Amino acid sequence: MLLNEEVQLLRKVPYFCRVDPCKLKLLAFTSDRVCYEPGQYLFTQGDDSEAAYVILCGKVDLLTDSSNGEVKIGEAGCNSIIGEMCLLSNASQAVTARATTEVDALRITKDAFFKVIADNPRISMEISRTLAETIRGSRLSDMQHEKQHA
Template sequence: MSLDRDIALLSRIPLFADLATEQLRLLAFSAVRLDLSPTQVLFREGATAMSGYVVAFGGIEMAVGLGEQRQVLTTCEAGSLIGETALFVETKRPATATAIVSCEVLEIDRKLVTRMLNEYPQVAVKLRATIAGRLAATVGDLGEVEQALGAIDDNPLKRSGSG
């Protein structure tokens, strides 16, 4: 993949969508390209996360557990960002990521993101606004779930049937 195609790919990632071409170029130039074969593991559940991954092409399956206890959570297609939190803080991988077809991913190291945030304070402001907006939306969604669960708990038919 060429640098220009990597920049275009990164510009479609919601977290990076508001970045200037200069910042996208830095990310694209510094990212490490990884080619994965079908069934190849990108990372394992519980591993320390030091980077995020952008799926350039192919598909990555996210799953927890092993053997019969294994549960697929989602499939990440081209244009997906995997491990966004790891771009900002040290964390553990919540799931195992496995290629389901031949894939190419761009690995973006947390040190690079930290350097970019230090060198371009306006990027930090943009990313903070993006993440704050998402957090506010999540809190709102959780409030709706809380109300729905409260309505279920307040249902007199449910209470009378549980004796």
């Protein structure tokens, strides 16, 4: 895939949609293109956070360990990013990410991710905005769930 194509794909990720294409070109250039077969792990719960992954195509299950084994708690697909929250918080991976289909992704190392953030304050704003929307949506969902069971 050409660098310009990767830049266009990065622009579809909410964090990066309003970022200068030149900055995205640098991010795409410093990222690694990785491919996974169904069943392969991108990372496992408890791993050190070394990279975030932009899913270019395919589907990834997000799993957590329980007393009954792995439990699916979500999934990530095309144009989504996973692993970035643990990078930002400098925490170990909170979930396991396993490919359910063939997956093509960009692996963005911690150093590259933070360099792009430092060089482009707009990304910090987009991350904050996206997180706020996610938390708000989660809270609304929780409130609706509580009303249904009250």
